[in-house]
Amino acid sequence: MDIMGFLRQRAGDFRCPVCRRSLADCELRQLAHQGPHYTVQVTCRHCSMAFLVALEVQGGAEAEATPSQMDPISPDELLELHRQLRDFEGPLTELLERPSRRD
Numbered sequence: 170m171d172i173m174g175f176l177r178q179r180a181g182d183f184r185c186p187v188c189r190r191s192l193a194d195c196e197l198r199q200l201a202h203q204g205p206h207y208t209v210q211v212t213c214r215h216c217s218m219a220f221l222v223a224l225e226v227q228g229g230a231e232a233e234a235t236p237s238q239m240d241p242i243s244p245d246e247l248l249e250l251h252r253q254l255r256d257f258e259g260p261l262t263e264l265l266e267r268p269s270r271r272d
């Protein structure tokens with residue numbers, strides 16, 4: 170699926186965690202893609218704050234995935250990612266290569 174197109178459509182539903190303005194015209198950059206997992210960098214046009222959004226496309230094969238099968242991205246999740254990034258020191262690549270843990 171066109172994950173970037175999907176995010177572009179949805180971006181206007183969310184606000185920048187820093188300046189609280191709409192992310193409708195934010196800059197989107199896909200950093201990583203492994204199976205159903207996507208990592209996208211979002212950069213606010215207004216204050217230039219950049220943060221990562223981690224997405225998992227549900228429902229099996231990509232070709233069968235539709236936006237309705239994805240969990241909505243909540244502003245809280247964006248905020249949490251922002252907090253994690255703010256406290257993180259080191260290269261971005263190190264952050265992306267960290268194994269994710271699920272409890």
Ligand SMILES: [Zn+2]
Binds near residue numbers: 216
């Ligand atoms: Zn902003």
